[in-house]
Amino acid sequence: MHFYSLMSSLIISVFFLYISESESVKTLKNLVVKRGGSLTILCFYDGKYKSNPKYWCKGYYWSSCGIVARTNTRGRTSVTDYPTQNMFTVELNSLQDSDSGDYLCAVEIKDGSDDGDYLYLTVSADPAVSVINSRVSGQEGGSVSVQCLYRTDYKNKQKQWCRFRDWRCLTSQNSAVQISDDGRGAVSVEMSGLKKSDAGWYWFSAGEVGVTVHLTVTERPTNPAVSVINSRVSGQEGGSVSVQCLYRTDYKNKQKQWCRFRDWHCLTSQNSAVQISDDGRGAVSVEMSGLKKSDAGWYWFSAGEVGVTVHLTVTERPTTTTAVTTISSTVKTSISETKSEANQTETTERSSNSAIYTNTTGEDADMCTAVSKKKKPLSEVALGTDVIYGNVATEATNEPLSPDAGGDEMLYGNILPK
Template identity: 30%
Template sequence: MTLLVFIFLLVFVQAESADGQLYPQTSSSSMLGPRQVTGLLHGSVTVKCFYKATRVNKHDRKYWCKESTRQCSTIVSSNGYLSREYEGRATITDFPDYGLFTIEISDLRKSDMGSYKCGVGINDKLFFKVKLDVSEDSVVPEEAQLFYIKQQGAVTISCDFGSDYGTARKYLCRMTENQCSLVIDTYGNINPSYKGRVLLNYNEAPGSFNIFMTQLKRQDSGLYLCGVGSYGTSGETKELNIHVYEGNTEQALVKGVPDGSVSVECYYDPKGNVTLKYLCKWKINGCTQLIDNFGDVLDSYEGRIVMHDNPENGTFTVILNQLQENDAGYYWCMTDGEQEKKSATELKIVEGQPNLRGVKEIIVVPGSPLSMTCSYPCKYYSYSKYWCKWKNTACDPLISYEQNQTGLVVNCDQDSRILSLNFDQVAPTDQGWYWCGVKHEGHYGETMAVYLRIQGAFPGSEEAPSAESNNDAAIFGIDSRLRKSKIAAGVESPTESPTEDNNSKVLLSVLIPLGVMFLLLAAIFAFVKFRFFKNSDRVSVASYRTNISMTDFENASQYGAKDNSCMEESHETQLGEMNEYVITTGSPKEAPKTTKRGSKEEAEMAYSTFLLNSESISAQAPSNNKT
């Protein structure tokens, strides 16, 4: 029986010891500090001691003691104790909000060399051991850099080996008992357990680079080396001591469906000197920036991504919609603050349908009324709904039942669960992306993107696709519901396109003004032409009067020429040898009266006589020739 109890205790101790090597449950599980520090003779040294910032630990005693064969003699503590030997040379400072206290020892002596403990409490339950060396050299050797990170947190590591290693391979590896297992290097190699959680970036200075690690886990605690060249054969290394303590977990995985959307919430210190915030998509050899707070958006993500910054609570939210299969991967929230969190979120595309439904593209002619609709499910009944016009800098929501300066109105019909955005008259400047979305308790939720295309808004713009070629496109030149009713009644053929009707209207509106203008010009031309011909006739008569001789009128009676042919009862009387026409009216016994002619009548008669003489001469010409 005694043997069985001994075996059980031996196995339990071995198991506890083995567990402590992987996940230390002794002092190092709740406290962490450098394993060794070195200071120059007569110089000073500072030791940072990290502890778990629980309510008890924040107010408990902190101490620094030197080990001997029998005990650990206290040198300085947070209760005000200071060893006489270290008066004026040792100080302790506690920062309970950060879970950190520091020990500073000045005027170092050879006798200060030895093993020390950094602890919390009045016993040896919470402590870690530190070895102090005092060197007489002029330069202190570089020590392991200590990082104390909250679980699911992030860390930034800077490594600089000088310009001599500017083109050499850079890497990060984790120390084990016999070797250093690769985490990531500049040749594109990465440990599968760190995929999407670690990133290596070059700095401007040759031989200098940064390593970002995020979503850290308890099992990530340990000793790491960043280096250049090849470990164990060439190059240099720098030792890194990373400890991950328990804390609240943060969002690490989001899921989206094809054509749906996801939102990623990022955190930063609003009181810090943070000017740049951006989201990038992780890849083995870098991180491609998608959007930042200055409005820079990757071309292929226009209309698909937007950033909402909230400095009051130190968060910025990035929304990505119109999801595709190739959007799956790891996304990093980044800032330009060195001490800021760099967090990573994994996006997975799963089967399913978006909750927000609607037409994804609308084509409309300018001046037409329009109502864009977005339907939502019952689970979004109590959520805030909005429409917004996308810009690269923001997508400021138009909350339901509110109207903005442009005259756009957002209405929400809760009975049919439809959110609509109404336009009185669509203008060319309205072309672009519009988002329908929901919010809940200050957090942005699902969104749906719609592209509004205005015909003729820009030179070379695309024509509206037919309904047969694009099921997601709608054409709003006329009321689509009215057209559907006409088709159902047989009044209109389904193949008739409202686009053709709209084009005819546009063509008529252009041709009618042109036709009116053409008729006006033709009338003016005809009037001018008429005046010209009238003036030319008058000139011709005058020329005839000028060229005609008086002999032309001597034998006018031979040709039956009559003056005033419209007079009543005209009579001809021969007076001697002169042939003269005397026109009389009434009784023949009355004395004859000669009618006076005006210049116009004389000209007309001269012209008629000239024509008659010309015809008579032409007719008698052959007989005269024979005589």
């Protein structure tokens, strides 16, 4: 996947109150952009206007609308026509407060009145919705991640990822699109299994506020500059996880970095929690240890200015209980409980009259058989000279399995060879 600039200054916002009712020309009605930022406006038109000149003018009324830019002009404002998509775009750069106001997406009509649709643009210091990069790129068969931000007052608004081509929107993930909202002002949209047909314009919205994003899908190179073995990895709390990264030999001397999207913190060498090892032959291993829940999220590995995204999931550490029961304690408990049921007057356990000994019959033994004078199943334990026997796996030892000895109820351990 081509790695797009992560610190782009193109942070834009779009406020969608409604789409024009016009059948011939339409655009998004209310837009908000961050002061000093840039904005791409999409203007759609009827097929009959494919060959007509397009322009962008400032003003609400046709009579007073001043033309700012025409088709194929370049500068702080530029207009580009895409006849095959029945659409033209208006690129606005370095926007200031004075750029706020009414505008028209217009189509010039020869020998008639021009056609178009208006919108209102507001330049704001604190946009409601923004993206880290308004233009992203991915390879066929690969994936691309779009990092979206929203103000805290939009936390409970519905989040959507929409495609302009067919106006189709998603509010939750499917097999090709994963939408993750951290609830703290950031939404990650990942599109996987990219196809050429996925290329085009999209928008992300929180409630009625949104932002436009353009996706380019390129052919998959036979030998990408940077790649990872797995773009999604998982580890447990307190454990570790390893990410295997690859780079082409011509990137051997480029700086390698492991970075976290959440705070844009990057490492070029290891610290106590992250170990970065470059073998100098095209492979870098990144190992994160002592994982915490807060480590979960999106990261990227880069070599020079080229990189690849990786998602880390941190799961809870499973709670396990190991039960260890010794032969002597099991036998004593069985005898004590049985005696208590059979004879209420016998209140003390006769553990002092029970013993278990070992009799090693082979040097390499790992099976112990508990026996006594008579043989009955463990489920038929009784008083007096009744028997307790059963096979219990243990390590071979020549020491008594219980320090208790004596009495007429003797339990012996017989160590059998393998």
